[in-house]
Amino acid sequence: MLIVNIFLLGCTEPYPIASENFEELLVVNATLTDSLQYQTVRLTNSYPLNTDTLVYVNNATVYIRDNNNQIFNFSQVANDSTYISDMPFKAVENASYSLHITTQDGREYQSTEETTPQKVTIDNLYAEARTNQQGVEGVQIYTDVTGTNNNNLYCRYEYDETFKIVTPYTVYADMEFSERVYFYNSFLDCWYYFYYIMLHPVEEQTKIGYKTNTSNTIVLANNSQLISNTINKVENKFIPKDDYVISERYSFLVYVYSENYQAYQYFETLKKLNSQESSLSPNQPGFIQGNISNVSNQEKIIGYFNVASVKTKRIFFDFSNFGFSKPAYFSECYVNEYDYRDKCALGIYNADLLYYDANTRNYRLVNIVEDGIYTLVNPECADCTTFASNVKPDFWED
Structure with missing residues (x-):
């Protein structure tokens, strides 16, 4: 049986897979959003856990087709796993989209048709001083969101954090x-x-710099157990009070993706696999079925073509906003x-x-x-x- 151990970093990294009889599988990472921009698709091959060599899928033909047969072509970035759309576009309401991939050796893949879920608004992005469950003092960043209709709301959260650096010495x-x-x-x-x-x-x-990190965990929330169409106080990130990132000036940009229930379930399964307790469980599943398949056989594909509505919001703060002492240099x-x-x-x-x-x-x-x-x-x-x-x-x- 194939045992899968998936490490999803910011939902962009490849999936290492360990097995007594290792299978090299296509890994697809694609989220089409309703934000007008150059959209991206990332293609890699899985690799065994005892290696760390990233295997790009080169020279593939990649496009997205909508229900009106309009095609949006993608081109590969040189020396990268990323394919970028040739022109900016976005997912629109009352339309459906499917992802199509043909590798240079002729294998063809196609996703199911996906539609844009309800839009979401970010009501508030804020940070509060808090002591976490491990007894560590620090800053907890929260997000409050609201859906645009009364249907169940399923959200996935990512972020970029950028912090200012001032070196102790000057060249x-x-x-x-x-x-x-x-x-x-x-x-x-x-x-x-x-x-x-x-x-x-x-x-x-060279004294003042800026460093950006992207999220490397899966944060999910839904309102299926609530009467209202809001999801409040979602914990996006905890920063210990002695972490240098808040020493000078800190920026947090949250991405909130409103997703359909099937996509939400897929990422929820990934999150469970990534948890420590799941990785030790004897009942760990062997394969996560996404919505992408080979058009001519039953080949296993890792990944999900996701159509999502996205909103972003940014805040700034530093240690002094919470009465903490200035953290030491990193x-x-x-x-x-x-x-x-x-x-x-x-x-x-x-x-x-x-x-x-x-x-x-x-x-x-x-x-x-x-x-x-x-x-x-x-x-x-x-x-x-x-x-x-x-x-x-x-x-x-x-």
């Missing part, structure tokens, strides 16, 4: 090293070598000082250590004392471009 200059230069000091009777060091102005600021800073004045005292090892830290470990120069004492620090503490962007996002509000 003084960029360093350029010459080839080794050898000298003999007759007064001290020592041979030594060193590097001439040339300093160049820093071309771009990385420990290692400050190394090199006295480069007395080159005999440097010795061969120290000369190479400075060169190694600056060129191989990418330590950044943050200070010079007396034109010969160089202070360097690990890049995480002075150069935000090594792990984030130094370009302020268009949406950012300080």
Whole structure:
């Protein structure tokens, strides 16, 4: 029996599958929304749990057809699993859509026809100080939504979080090293070598950066047990009070997808499989049936073609909004000082250590004392471009 263990990261990642008799399966990730934009479809092949090699499905023919036989073609992004629509479009009310895929070896796949569910509005996106069930103090982010009709409302939540980073140190200059230069000091009777060091102005600021992470969990909610068409106080994310992401400025963008019941059930099953208790259960199901099939055989396909109504909303905050102390910087800073004045005292090892830290470990120069004492620090503490962007996002509000 094929045992499936699925890790869904932001609903965009491939599915690793482990089995005594491993089957390579097509993995489809596609959500058509009612937002006018370039729509995306992601195609990969499954891979065993003991490997982490992402296998793209290249050169496939991909399109979406509506019930009026209008076709929306997709093209593959170079060196990526993503196929993007050739033109912006959106799902509209009272229309149905199906996904069609033909791989370069001639296999054809087609989804069932799916319609756009009821629209949803985001009434409120907010954050409150809270102590979670593990006794950790922090910030809980909630969402309140309302459906546009009195039918049952089924919602899936994703998010992008963006946070501001201010490094503890500022890059003084960029360093350029010459080839080794050898000298003999007759007064001290020592041979030594060193590097001439040339300093160049820093071309771009590296102290302030912005980092964006996407959600990697499945959050679902519905109002099937409620009388009203609202779903309130859905927990989107908990942030411990000592997490650096809220240290300077934090932005949270929520995506709320209103889905039909079948899609909701599919993601609910994925969520159960991803839970720790399910992964240890002897009753773990072997395969999740989606709505995509091979047109000519019973080949198993992983994935679901989802048509959803989507709304987004963004908030900003930081630690001071909740009375917390400022969190510590996310990385420990290692400050190394090199006295480069007395080159005999440097010795061969120290000369190479400075060169190694600056060129191989990418330590950044943050200070010079007396034109010969160089202070360097690990890049995480002075150069935000090594792990984030130094370009302020268009949406950012300080």
